[in-house]
Structures are given as C-alpha cells and as structure tokens.
Amino acid sequence: MNGPGSQARRPQRPAPFWGLFLLLPFLLAWEGSWDGFGEASRRIDTLEARFVQKKTVPILAAPLLSQGRFFYRSPSQLRWEYDHPVRSVLMINRGAVKRYLREGERWREDSSAALPVMRVIMEEILNWHQGRFDASPHFQASLQTEPEPLVLLVPREASWKKMIRRIELEPSREQAGVMKSVRMVEDERTFTLLEFQGVRINRPLPDGLFRAVE
Amino acid sequence: MKATLRPLVPALLIALAAGGCAAPRALGPLDPALASRISADCRRPFLKETRRLVHVLEAELPDGARGTGIGVLLADPGKGTFRTMLMTVEGWVLFDIEKDRKLTLRRAVPPFDAPGFARRMEEDIGLAFFPPGAGPPAVGLDGEGAPVCRFARPDGREVDVLNRADGAVEVRLYGQGDELQKSVLIPSFNRDGLAERIEIRRRLWPSYTLRLRLIEEDAGPPGGQ
Numbered sequence: 001m002n003g004p005g006s007q008a009r010r011p012q013r014p015a016p017f018w019g020l021f022l023l024l025p026f027l028l029a030w031e032g033s034w035d036g037f038g039e040a041s042r043r044i045d046t047l048e049a050r051f052v053q054k055k056t057v058p059i060l061a062a063p064l065l066s067q068g069r070f071f072y073r074s075p076s077q078l079r080w081e082y083d084h085p086v087r088s089v090l091m092i093n094r095g096a097v098k099r100y101l102r103e104g105e106r107w108r109e110d111s112s113a114a115l116p117v118m119r120v121i122m123e124e125i126l127n128w129h130q131g132r133f134d135a136s137p138h139f140q141a142s143l144q145t146e147p148e149p150l151v152l153l154v155p156r157e158a159s160w161k162k163m164i165r166r167i168e169l170e171p172s173r174e175q176a177g178v179m180k181s182v183r184m185v186e187d188e189r190t191f192t193l194l195e196f197q198g199v200r201i202n203r204p205l206p207d208g209l210f211r212a213v214e
Numbered sequence: 215m216k217a218t219l220r221p222l223v224p225a226l227l228i229a230l231a232a233g234g235c236a237a238p239r240a241l242g243p244l245d246p247a248l249a250s251r252i253s254a255d256c257r258r259p260f261l262k263e264t265r266r267l268v269h270v271l272e273a274e275l276p277d278g279a280r281g282t283g284i285g286v287l288l289a290d291p292g293k294g295t296f297r298t299m300l301m302t303v304e305g306w307v308l309f310d311i312e313k314d315r316k317l318t319l320r321r322a323v324p325p326f327d328a329p330g331f332a333r334r335m336e337e338d339i340g341l342a343f344f345p346p347g348a349g350p351p352a353v354g355l356d357g358e359g360a361p362v363c364r365f366a367r368p369d370g371r372e373v374d375v376l377n378r379a380d381g382a383v384e385v386r387l388y389g390q391g392d393e394l395q396k397s398v399l400i401p402s403f404n405r406d407g408l409a410e411r412i413e414i415r416r417r418l419w420p421s422y423t424l425r426l427r428l429i430e431e432d433a434g435p436p437g438g439q
Contacts, residue, residue: 086284
C-alpha cells in the first residue's frame with residue numbers, strides 16, 4: 001500500500017517475507033525430514049482451502065479477524081482471496097502478480113507499493129514447491145518434533161530480525177503436504193495466525209481462477 | 215465590456231471560484247444566541263474519549279496510484295496521545311507510530327520510512343480525530359452563510375470546522391498565508407457518533423487523499439491509552 005508522500009521509493013526488505021507469507025499455506029508435508037517435504041509436495045498438483053486470519057497487535061483488545069480462500073496450482077499459480085473485512089484478491093500467474101480490491105460492484109486493480117516486490121514470491125514458491133525449505137537465503141529453517149511437529153523459520157539477517165522474529169509452520173498430521181496453521185511472529189505482542197480449513201487437494205481448478213479476478 | 219473580453223468572463227469567474235481557498239476568510243456576524251450551539255456542534259466530529267478504531271484505508275497519490283490497507287488507531291483525545299499501525303490486508307505491519315510527549319517511530323517498512331511521512335500521519339490523525347483546540351473558537355458565518363468555528367493553533371495556523379447543511383462536517387487546515395493545506399470531510403456518523411467514513415485530502419505537495427472506512431471500534435482501555 002502506498003501512503004502519503006511515498007510515491008517514489010520501492011520496498012526492498014519485505015520481498016522475501018512476502019514470498020514466504022504467500023507460500024505458507026501449502027506444500028509442506030510432515031514426514032520428519034526435509035526429504036519428505038519434497039516428496040509430498042511433488043504429489044500435489046492443486047490445493048484449495050479456506051482460512052481464518054487472526055491478527056494480534058498490542059493496541060487491539062482482541063485479534064482482528066479476516067477470512068478467505070486460497071487456491072494453488074502447480075507449478076506457479078496462486079490465488080489468495082480475502083472475503084472479510086476487505087474483499088481483495090492477490091493473484092500470481094506464472095510470474096505476473098496482481099492485486100484487486102472490491103469497490104462497490106466493481107473490482108479495482110490495486111497499485112500497492114508492495115506489489116512489485118511480490119514477483120520475488122515466485123522464486124520462493126518454486127523453492128518450497130520442490131521441498132527446498134532450506135534454500136531461502138533469508139531464513140534458517142529447523143525442524144521441531146516435540147511437543148508438536150513444527151517448522152521454525154528464523155531470519156538470517158539482522159535487518160530482517162528487526163521486522164520479524166520467526167515463522168512457525170504447523171503441518172497437518174492428517175494430510176501430507178498440507179498446513180494446519182502458520183504463525184508469523186513480528187514481536188511477542190504482534191503476530192498473525194492463519195488457520196486452514198477444508199483443504200482439498202488435486203481437484204481440477206480452472207485456469208481462469210488465476211488469470212481473472214472473476 | 216468589450217466584446218473581445220466577454221468570452222473570458224466565465225473563465226475568470228471559474229478562476230476566482232477555484233481560488234476561493236485562498237480568498238479572504240473573514241467570518242460574517244452570527245446571531246449570538248446561536249453561538250454556543252454552533253460551538254458545541256463543531257466538536258461533534260472529534261473523539262470525546264479513548265477509542266480503538268479499525269479502518270479500511272485507501273490512499274490515492276497524485277499519479278493516480280491507489281493502495282488499500284488496514285489502519286488501527288488507539289487514541290486518547292484527553293491527552294492528545296495515540297498509537298497507530300498500518301498493515302496490509304494480509305496483516306503485515308508496515309508502519310507503527312506512537313505519539314506521547316514525542317512522536318516515536320516503532321516500525322516503518324519502505325516506503326513508509328520516507329522523510330516526513332510520520333509527521334504527516336500525526337497531523338492527519340490530529341486533524342481528523344482530535345478537537346482542534348481547548349479554548350472556545352471564533353464563530354461566524356462563511357461567505358456562503360454556513361456556520362464556521364475557527365480555532366487558532368499554536369503554530370500560527372488555523373482550523374475551520376464547518377457544519378454543512380447536508381449533515382456532513384468539514385475540517386480545514388489553513389496556513390499562515392490563508393492557503394488551504396488540508397481538509398477532512400466526514401459525510402456521516404454512526405450511532406455512537408463516530409465518523410463512518412473520513413476523507414483526508416492534503417493540498418500541498420506531495421498531495422494525497424486518504425479514505426477511511428470504519429469497520430470496528432470499541433472503548434479503549436480503562437484510564438486511557
């Protein structure tokens with residue numbers, strides 16, 4: 001999003017974060033090893049799910065709730081759609097990134113300042129899709145098995161550590177290749193929890209879903 | 215009037231009308247019996263107690279670029295303090311400032327770290343949510359006969375609050391040269407008396423327009439911010 005007096009500069013640091021952020025919902029399998037990620041990921045051609053997003057910030061008494069749906073099709077298509085409180089659609093289609101906002105009865109293409117950097121997302125998606133969790137130059141990944149299976153991603157660089165402390169990925173035990181939740185911790189009082197529901201994999205998804213907002 | 219000048223008259227009238235923001239802003243006389251009510255009305259758009267507000271926020275820049283996000287504000291009008299966070303729809307916090315005795319920048323992801331951005335945001339919040347002054351304003355009628363409250367600011371600038379006939383309220387910030395620097399338009403209020411929509415327009419360079427739509431609100435923590 002752009003803001004007052006911020007026309008010229010383009011964000012640099014958020015790019016890898018955005019890549020991770022958008023990739024989080026899918027393509028993680030819990031088989032206890034990095035090798036398992038790649039294998040489970042390659043078995044997923046499409047994925048669709050609903051999600052609830054709970055944003056906690058220190059100045060709100062209760063988390064801010066958002067909800068929506070996402071769709072993924074291998075190898076490079078993603079649709080990340082919010083129904084509430086802001087209707088928006090972020091689409092990534094073979095390297096082209098677009099975001100739309102609903103205004104009344106129409107969709108408006110959003111020229112967010114963050115949008116250009118989202119092209120970087122594709123590189124991250126491809127890494128993760130191939131199970132290459134540890135390929136990110138920006139985050140150090142580690143596996144935690146107790147008390148619950150968890151993948152921890154911690155920024156490698158000091159500049160990133162100022163922005164985000166860690167990302168916690170909780171894989172589904174029931175569905176290989178599927179995330180149960182993602183928690184992005186900016187600091188101990190500011191974090192985002194994404195919980196996924198109704199995940200369906202390998203169902204045909206129309207190409208138009210990733211090309212047109214509706 | 216010479217025939218050659220006649221076609222210019224409409225253009226001149228338009229130019230004069232457009233320049234109204236820099237025209238003399240003298241207040242016309244007002245029925246003294248109405249002054250106290252108008253003065254009270256002029257405080258209607260502003261917060262009266264600590265509030266937590268969540269807005270959908272749209273920013274429009276001079277090049278036509280438009281971006282949308284979510285703004286969270288905890289503001290205490292009694293103390294004139296606030297903390298505000300701007301985030302993407304996806305929840306990524308891009309900007310976080312706190313105003314207490316001084317303005318503290320807690321987080322600013324580019325491009326929100328641009329020089330002056332935090333100060334402009336502070337001014338926008340003050341203009342839209344806080345009463346312009348503690349003292350009684352000057353009250354009168356503007357050139358169109360609408361009641362106006364005029365508040366003098368310590369920095370020499372002035373804030374006019376206009377209660378329009380259609381129920382909307384407009385807040386205008388004028389510079390020392392009487393130039394209109396910013397305006398805030400509040401078309402309507404909810405049952406709690408809070409602005410449902412707010413449009414903040416900066417007239418100086420870099421000009422921009424912010425449109426806020428209230429989506430959540432509650433009383434702030436006991437004891438203020």
